[in-house]
Amino acid sequence: MYVIPAPAQPALPVAGETAQFPVRRIFCVGRNYAEHIREMGNDTREPPFFFTKPADALVAGDARIPFPPATSDLHHEAELVVAIGRGGQDIAPGDALDHVWGYAAGNDLTRRDLQAQAKSMRRPWDMAKAFDNSAICGPLHPVSRVGHPATGRITARVNGELRQDGDLSEMIWPVADVIAHLSGLVALAPGDLIYTGTPAGVGALSRGDRCTVEIEGLGAVTTEFA
Ligand code: MN
Secondary structure, eight states, rough: OOOOOOOOEEOBBTTSSSSSEEEHHHHSOOOBBBBHHHTTOOOTTOOOOEEEGGGGEEEEEEEEEEEOSSSOOOOOOEEEEEEESOOOOOOHHHGGGGGGGEEEEEEEEEEHHHHHHHHHHOSSSSSSSSSTTTTEEEEEEEHHHHOSSSSSSEEETTTTTEEEEEEEEGGGSSSHHHHHHHHHSSOOOOEEEEEEEOSSOOOOOOOOEEEEEEEETTTEEEEEEE
């Protein structure tokens, strides 16, 4: 019994199934593609670092969402999303992929102007990254059907125009290393999602835009901004 109604369980659709994947926490890698690191003016040799979004920031599948408040520089970030099916701490890179349940195409929406301000003032990124509807994710594809994609084209298109065009093989820290690093910082648990970073070409979105992130073999997710 609760004194107010319990919040709904955020969940992702699974391609070809009616049962959904319940989402527990959302972790994101800060920088993971060399060209994007260079376009943001940073050094490519740093170890991965992480930030989080609340689970109820999730936008599951294709959707029309309100244009986020408090920004005049909303950016798309096309990303491979990893869904954790088995938890663990201090996971070795060689065991890490056994903890993955599935993969999806996602979009780590970012209020770039608020992020730039936070960086310059040495403040947290939360309001730049963890706002309502900021974690877009397409249907999950189980490992049992797609395996562990180490290569594959990843794109973001805005109103049909190609903006980001990379390949999963360009990740500085592959999925297994990301899981190994992250599980040394927190105990991973079933239901956790990890956004694995974005290739170069991030850019601004406007009201009325349609943004589609697509990953070879994992389908697409389209978001319309009202
Ligand atoms: Mn990102």
